[in-house]
Amino acid sequence: AIERTFSIIKPDAVANNNIGAIYNRFETAGLKIIASKMVHLSKEQAEGFYAEHSERPFFGALVAFMTSGPIMVQTLEGENAVLAHREILGATNPAEAAEGTIRADFAKSIDENAAHGSDSVASAEREVAYFFSAEELCVRTR
Numbered sequence: 001a002i003e004r005t006f007s008i009i010k011p012d013a014v015a016n017n018n019i020g021a022i023y024n025r026f027e028t029a030g031l032k033i034i035a036s037k038m039v040h041l042s043k044e045q046a047e048g049f050y051a052e053h054s055e056r057p058f059f060g061a062l063v064a065f066m067t068s069g070p071i072m073v074q075t076l077e078g079e080n081a082v083l084a085h086r087e088i089l090g091a092t093n094p095a096e097a098a099e100g101t102i103r104a105d106f107a108k109s110i111d112e113n114a115a116h117g118s119d120s121v122a123s124a125e126r127e128v129a130y131f132f133s134a135e136e137l138c139v140r141t142r
């Protein structure tokens with residue numbers, strides 16, 4: 001089924017000038033970018049986005065990193081988009097990410113891991129809505 005998923009290009013990958021290379025991975029995989037913008041998260045925005053991790057030991061470091069510089073946020077659309085996107089991202093820890101995946105090629109640690117992708121259709125709905133209004137999601141008919 002055609003799904004939508006949510007993507008972040010994190011501060012490390014933006015700083016390393018890897019936005020275009022990562023967008024190329026999305027498009028090559030058949031994922032259409034239907035909304036996109038650059039944002040610099042406030043502490044409150046980062047804490048809200050990652051609220052499910054608030055009790056984890058890495059939460060403070062995660063929020064500090066995600067507010068350390070601008071990020072790109074995207075909504076991606078395509079066949080089986082949630083899983084297709086996670087497959088091209090690779091494992092959360094780049095040390096465990098398969099060869100040729102975004103995290104294997106652009107990330108240096110589990111904390112600075114270049115990109116985020118929704119883990120389910122339900123998370124994708126919440127995450128897309130966290131950053132984009134309905135009017136910002138462009139209908140792609142070709």
Ligand code: CMP
Pocket residue numbers: 053058062092110111112113115116117
């Ligand atoms: P992300 O998909 O953005 O979701 C939460 C982030 O926390 C994750 O990517 C990692 O960058 C970071 N993180 C740091 N340590 C861990 C860990 N032990 N397990 C999962 N995520 C972690």
